[in-house]
Amino acid sequence: MTSTETTDAIVVLGAGGLVGRRVVGELVRAGANVVLAGRQPADIASAAPDAPVHAADAFDAGSLARAFAGARVVINAASPLRDTASPVLLAAIAAGAHYVDVGGEQVVVHALYERHESLVRHAGLIALPGAGLDCVIGDLAAGWAAEHLGEAVDEGAPVRSAPAPRRAEERPLDEIAVTYVFDDLALSAGSQRALFGAAFSHPLVWRRDRWEPGRAGDHRRVNAGLALGGERDAVAYAASDAITIPRHVAANLVVTYASTTRRAAAAGAMRLLARALPFVPRAATALLAPYAAPDTDYSRTQLAVIAQVRRGFSAAQIVVRGHDLYRTSAAVTAWIARQLVTRGPGPVGMRAPGELFRAAPALRAIASVAGLTLEPSFGSSAPT
Secondary structure (H helix, E strand, O other), X not given: XXXXXXXXXXXXXXXXXXHHHHHHHHHHHOOOOEEEEEOOHHHXXXXXXXXXXXXXXXXXXXXXXXXXXXXXXEEEOOOOHHHHHHHHHHHHHHOOOEEEEOOOEHHHHHHHHHHHHXXXXXXXXXXXXXXXXXXXHHHXXXXXXXXXXXXXXXXXXXXXXXXXXXXXXXXXXXXXXXXXXXXXXXXXXXXXXXXXXXHOOOOEEEEOOEEEEOOOOOEEEEEOOHHHOOEEEEEEOOEOHHHHHHHOEOEOEEEEEEEOOOOHHHHHHHHHHHHHHHHOOHHHHHHOOOOOOOOOOHHHOEEEEEEEEEEOOEEEEEEEEEEOHHHHHHHHHHHHHHHHHHOOOOOOEXXXXXXXXXXXXXXXXXXXXXXXXXXXXXXOOOOO
């Protein structure tokens, strides 16, 4: 089969990794046509014993071409995404396949938009980087909250069949803030490396009509609910929502934060560290040694994504709650890949979640497969 003869196959590159294996499990449970790919075929075969397996390396274009031949969608779960995203995206486009990845690093997502958006659009395909918890959940939650302020919630099928106009274009929102809240956060070694890298730079924020570096150590108070300690401090965090949300919602300011502790003293120390790290040479990341014990219980992590929008004296908020960062990201990514396999005509190119999906219906569908709860400030999460 040549790369121009597409099937309904979803190829998962990095299928033996922490997230990749979970993505495969979600796809298999949903009855998808899964193909496994990775550097060690013998090690990844156990992720789905009945699935085809290909030896593939993110930096070997020939092996990627063979693995992606005939694919409808390629899921990139090969770490580090900072290095693998660009070559894997190019190989997916060459194979005539849509591209999604499990990352969410702001610098990676921003670079992909800057470098490859035109290529993807002209190929008539879709690329959705950051297709896990960060930034799909925050992006869609912010879009839904913005719809509420505009009094025009976009109900219908979760997948858009035509491009939608940018919301609030005539009257931009004053502010959109997305905050990621975690308790008992357990991170893999790969996630720790990504976090180390992001910590040594200023998070980008959207101001009026451009991205610019935010203030180191910027912070705000958020109420994550009683289960996560109520009101707590959150510091500026380089999430990809600041890159994607301005593509479909007009706002004067889009910022992202994270809170990993409910202890006031620890939160204060995090603010001081956030102010200092951007001025430390980036080469210092090599001195940080990530470690995750083989028996780490990732399911213990409790999480919430809080999307807050404001225009004047009007405000709306959506809180999305769940647990297990990696299982949640896998469920989100697998759901998106399945929608891209079956969708008909619609928007193409490098797209934000809110450009491809209707916010409220998509969030409800994702919540049902990922075990998430939705708490809009403006009433029931059920459609009216």
